[in-house]
Amino acid sequence: MRYFAELAYDGTSFHGWQIQPNAYTVQEALDKALSTILRQKIETLGCGRTDTGVHASEFFAHFNAESRPHQHDLLSRKFLNSLNSLLPYQVAVKRIIQTDPEAHARFDATLRSYQYHIHRRKDPFKYNRSWLLQDKLDISKMNQAAQYMMAYTDFSAFSKSNTQVFTNNCKITRAVWIEEGDNLVFHISADRFLRNMVRAIVGTLVLIGKGITPPESIHDIIESKNRSNAGSSVPACGLYLTEVKYPYIS
Secondary structure: OEEEEEEEEOHHHOOOOOOEOOEOOHHHHHHHHHHHHHOOOOOOEEOOOOOOOOEEEEEEEEEEOOOOOOOOOOOOHHHHHHHHHHOOOOEEEEEEEEEOOOOOOOOOOOEEEEEEEEEOOOOHHHOOOOEEOOOOOOHHHHHHHHHHHOOOOEOHHHOOOOOOOOOOEOOEEEEEEEEEOOEEEEEEEEOOOOOOHHHHHHHHHHHHHOOOOOOOHHHHHHHHOOHHHOOOOOOHHHEEEEEEEEOOEO
16 A cells, blocks of 8 residues: 655754665655564655755655554554654654555655745854855845746756756746745745755845846846856755645645
């Protein structure tokens, strides 16, 4: 039977989501916990991959589990509590959902949303969870450039090279900076994202906010399809995957 696990994690101490040799990842922790409690080898597949230090307040992964006599009721609160007790404190499974056998955590997602957090005053409680940036930023110009981006679909200029994807096309449906006191949060939603795309976009918009380049420069950057023309990637600590939507999960 196929199940979806909805989880959240603090990515600070992990080398991203996806299993890697000689590096501890969220996927490794989840697979190990599920395999232990279900007494069978479980291999999850995530809705995407987050890089080292990136967080997720909402993330989905699917897995198959064989039905056995006296097996745990995976949908029960008891199972959820037992599973969470085996996971590191930085990872929490919110719920398990039984799905159609063909449901796919990555390919069936219709929308993904990220937030990038910036704080402008030193705050020990935001260490590794937000980027401290004390430069003065023109938020209106950053939002102007963000709106220009939404007219495009090819975001090669913001993608890591050699990512082995079939297309660099994405449909962005939201891109806006919102001030929250001394904090600044960038909200972006799209049908899909390229590797490193959000951090590269934020780095480019920050240059515009500092007045180094004008908002209109975003047109030339995107149309160049050249990563070297965009801004540097900002630190991973401020990035959160916050929403993943599926047609069959509410």
